[in-house]
Amino acid sequence: MxxxxxxxxxxxxxxxxxxxxxxxxxxxxxxxxxxxxxxxxxxxxxxxxxxxxxxxxxxxxxxxxxxxxxxxxxxxxVSLHGIVTRADYAIPWIQKLKSAGYQVLVLSNFSDKVKRDNEDAMDFLEYVDGGILSYRDGVIKPDPAIYRLLLGRYGLKAEECVFLDDIQSNLDTAAGLGIHTILFRSLKQAQEELLQLGVDSIY
The missing domain is CATH 1.20.1160 (Paired amphipathic helix 2 (pah2 repeat))
Incomplete structure (x- = not known):
């Protein structure tokens, strides 16, 4: 589950x-x-x-x-502002999952400078329950240590988690630790695959 x-x-x-x-x-x-x-x-x-x-x-x-x-x-x-745009579905999707009782976390290699220069596009972070940002924790995907850190920090069981990423090598490491994975290609495809795992995230 x-x-x-x-x-x-x-x-x-x-x-x-x-x-x-x-x-x-x-x-x-x-x-x-x-x-x-x-x-x-x-x-x-x-x-x-x-x-x-x-x-x-x-x-x-x-x-x-x-x-x-x-x-x-x-x-x-001088300024990297403007290279990141929040996907319009991000906040409603997170809210839907949380209202259905799911914990929502992030696990990202996002750089500090990109994050700082694109704060307006990162406003969805206040809606999630936490996570790991590599520049804070000094470990990067696909190093297994970043996944173990996430599981340990939040007391998670791997088999009760699903990780969505757009890079297969990152997913391969997560899957090796027993985490369910979805290669993200589009919102519709990701939601359909979540539904197959019993997660209704269509908003």
Whole structure:
């Protein structure tokens, strides 16, 4: 029986629009492409997304990938406000689950800077019952330690939890610990899979 629903944040409860954010600066197309490749289109992006690199380390990593667009990277890094949009279903979905008696938690690699610069898109956090944000706890998905920390902190039984994430490797680790998992692709699909587990979360 599922008692706790655990959400990833990026691209599940929010939309992470980095490329649209870069586009908003009006760079020439070639420059925009280079900035994109220096940031989201290279392996260092995954380090940024893990959530506990310092701002200076993130910025240096992007610049090192293409120093020719250092000025533009520094320009967009001054403020990352606007790269995250809360999904319009997030708060009603959380409220529906809680009113049905489920505990709702988050488990995310969201970085501190992204969270700070997008507070208006993170207002759903006041509706959840808690969770783990990697930059606070110094552990990242898919490290099994982050899942064990969550289970221990909230006294959860793995088999009574379901975790929704948009990245399969994160789900594989959770499943290995006995947590039910759902690969999030859309609201409708996720709600249908929750229903199969006995969780009616359609609002």
């Amino acid at each position: 599922i008692r706790t629903v655990i959400f990833d944040i990026g691209n599940v409860l929010t939309v992470f629009g980095w490329k649209n954010f870069i586009h908003s600066f009006g760079f020439p197309p070639e420059t925009e492409e280079r900035v994109g490749k220096a940031t989201v289109d290279n392996p260092f992006w995954h380090e940024f997304d893990r959530g506990f690199l310092s701002d200076d380390e993130m910025l240096a990593g992007f610049i090192n990938n293409d120093p020719t667009v250092e000025k533009e990277i520094r320009q967009i890094f």
